[in-house]
Amino acid sequence: MLKNREIILGVSGGIAAYKSVELLREMTKKGANVHVVMTQNAQQFVTPLTFQTLSGNPVLCDMFRLLEDSKIGHVTLADIADLMVIAPATANILGKIANGIADDFLTTMVMATKVPVLFAPSMNVNMWHSSFVQNNVERLKAHGYQFVDPIEGDLACGSVGKGKLADIEEIVEKIEDIFTKKDLSGQHVLITAGPTLEPIDPVRYITNRSTGKMGFALAKMARRRGAEVTLITGPHYLSLPRRDIPQIVVNDARQMHEAVKHYFEDCHIVIMAAAVADFRPQDCLTEKITKRKNGTYLLEMDRNPDILKELGEKRRNHILVGFAAETSELMENAGVKLKEKNLDLIVANDVTQAGAGFGVDTNIVKILDAQGKVRKVPILSKDEVADIILDQVVKLVKKKEKDLPWPRNW
Ligand code: C5P
Numbered sequence: 001m002l003k004n005r006e007i008i009l010g011v012s013g014g015i016a017a018y019k020s021v022e023l024l025r026e027m028t029k030k031g032a033n034v035h036v037v038m039t040q041n042a043q044q045f046v047t048p049l050t051f052q053t054l055s056g057n058p059v060l061c062d063m064f065r066l067l068e069d070s071k072i073g074h075v076t077l078a079d080i081a082d083l084m085v086i087a088p089a090t091a092n093i094l095g096k097i098a099n100g101i102a103d104d105f106l107t108t109m110v111m112a113t114k115v116p117v118l119f120a121p122s123m124n125v126n127m128w129h130s131s132f133v134q135n136n137v138e139r140l141k142a143h144g145y146q147f148v149d150p151i152e153g154d155l156a157c158g159s160v161g162k163g164k165l166a167d168i169e170e171i172v173e174k175i176e177d178i179f180t181k182k183d184l185s186g187q188h189v190l191i192t193a194g195p196t197l198e199p200i201d202p203v204r205y206i207t208n209r210s211t212g213k214m215g216f217a218l219a220k221m222a223r224r225r226g227a228e229v230t231l232i233t234g235p236h237y238l239s240l241p242r243r244d245i246p247q248i249v250v251n252d253a254r255q256m257h258e259a260v261k262h263y264f265e266d267c268h269i270v271i272m273a274a275a276v277a278d279f280r281p282q283d284c285l286t287e288k289i290t291k292r293k294n295g296t297y298l299l300e301m302d303r304n305p306d307i308l309k310e311l312g313e314k315r316r317n318h319i320l321v322g323f324a325a326e327t328s329e330l331m332e333n334a335g336v337k338l339k340e341k342n343l344d345l346i347v348a349n350d351v352t353q354a355g356a357g358f359g360v361d362t363n364i365v366k367i368l369d370a371q372g373k374v375r376k377v378p379i380l381s382k383d384e385v386a387d388i389i390l391d392q393v394v395k396l397v398k399k400k401e402k403d404l405p406w407p408r409n410w
């Protein structure tokens with residue numbers, strides 16, 4: 001998304017200015033060409049040299065100093081850029097821009113540009129909640145400027161509350177979101193992720209090696225593409241770089257079953273990436289099993305409900321996508337599951353392959369559709385694999401929309 005993008009990073013004078021260095025690094029790592037513009041106050045916190053060294057571009061600070069490379073004046077740069085991000089945005093800079101003041105390079109540029117502008121504010125909690133700042137934020141939003149709101153936390157001024165610069169990961173996610181085509185808008189996507197934990201006794205459980213990474217990547221990418229996303233997940237240790245994905249955390253397969261049933265009616269697309277345990281111990285004992293007796297211990301297991309199979313029987317106009325994590329006969333097993341569960345797509349992966357399956361950040365998959373067509377996806381990051389799966393889903397959405405009678409009622 002950021003490859004070859006021209007991005008202007010505006011840095012205003014708050015203590016979080018040092019974090020913009022990290023933001024610059026993340027954007028350049030993803031292939032963006034970043035031009036940094038600093039206010040006078042920002043230069044008290046971080047030197048222009050730091051940004052210049054890391055961006056490889058001259059840092060723009062002074063309105064009246066001609067640049068060595070005079071091709072890039074503030075108006076020219078404002079024209080060629082794809083996006084402006086101001087991080088940190090202080091109360092002062094928000095106030096100036098909201099009230100049409102353009103008295104330095106950064107504020108002049110914001111006024112001169114027609115490209116999307118994203119603000120990541122950071123300030124003392126009372127300043128953030130003050131009616132001045134809130135009115136200015138509302139005014140800027142009404143003008144179409146975008147925001148990544150500050151988060152709660154320990155602030156540099158010693159107070160605690162909302163005012164901390166959003167995590168760099170979240171700011172980068174918002175930038176990628178701005179560049180993404182919203183081809184899933186209007187769609188409610190239900191995604192399951194992670195393992196289930198099937199209790200044996202109060203201290204033990206049976207589970208599998210799923211970490212939730214693939215399902216989380218799908219949730220992030222679907223939201224980025226404009227879908228309303230509900231994520232139902234087994235226990236996990238991951239963080240989602242978005243605050244706008246409701247997350248329902250369940251423990252075992254029966255809880256996941258209940259949660260999926262609850263959301264199924266109101267969603268258009270279900271992607272079951274969760275590794276749901278097929279069996280559970282017959283009884284969850286109330287007391288811990290002790291090893292006092294010698295010999296073996298036999299654990300009797302019951303079958304868990306097959307959630308996806310049930311959805312396949314109940315589906316109306318839903319699009320259903322399943323996963324098949326296999327260790328042998330990948331495509332044969334995936335094909336059988338696709339038919340048995342009445343799915344539109346199944347994503348098959350051989351979890352014994354290096355770089356595929358549980359825990360790793362990459363995956364290697366084959367996407368099989370109901371017509372028998374197979375799309376081979378080489379080793380890619382889970383985000384990229386998620387995007388390719390969603391490309392197939394979008395095709396199905398378009399086809400369904402064409403086939404549905406008017407008025408189109410999902
Ligand atoms: O049959 P198998 O478990 O291999 O099928 C995998 C697919 O079915 C996955 O999409 C998984 O989320 C889903 N599944 C389910 N309920 C189960 C087991 C698997 O929904 N009890």
